[in-house]
Amino acid sequence: MFYLHCTKKLLERISPEIAVPGQSDTVLGNWYATVLFWKPQVALLVSERTLLPVLMPLAPAATLGRRFPARLALVLKEHGVPPEFIAQEVWRMDKVQYAKTANRSVVGILNEFVRQAEFWLAAYAYEKGDDDDLLAISAKLAETPCSPLYNGPISPDKALHDLVRAGVQV
Template structure:
């Protein structure tokens, strides 16, 4: 099961919280945090709690958002050269997704920073490819990662290495 900790803005648009505070997902990468970017069309920004890896996907259609999250996460993992076996395993565990409320202020802060950076890139090129933008954002240094791997792309590589060994 995939747990997505969503901001109040996103929950108002995508539906009520269905995850309990103590719900634990079964994915290797752990829970994801999400917010909405008020672009035209609207976009959801997801950030992984463990690696701070950003993922962007269209909000519409809202009714299928939770079922589309796994596909977009898989696409971004592929763009980061994640092993196919790990991606397949993650997709298997992400077949069921539940929305919950945010619980980690540090991740929310990083998500806000990514949202601002994404806005700047979107202003420069409104037709920007969401996967390419997510990959670009992943190379951004993040203060919670300074003691380890500095940026989400490097943190993801280290996490994937730990999973495969």
């Protein structure tokens, strides 16, 4: 089970039942999400623990939480994460609880990633609706130095690999 902390804009689109946030069963922890009003619309999700970004199509919005683990598996595979880790993480994401955002630092990272995603989209002529391009932009964003990580691995991709190497268990 994991918690998906959504921005107000995204909560209005999904209209889920809001839960009191708690601790996720996953190694990557709780996730934060927002909507990018591209055509077609895209969701940006960020791990609270590693700040790993994941871009995916928003539609259908009501199933975002159920579709997310499969998308995360693709992103983790793109980063060279071992299949055993991916399988365990996806298995632990069997249930999603929606919550309001609670960590302003992660919301700030979400906002910065939105701006950077727009840059990568324009700079490399990526297609907004193309799944492979969303995966490529996610990988580019993961290389971004993030201030909450400055005392450690500095970027989400390095934080992810440190976590996997450490064999962290929940």
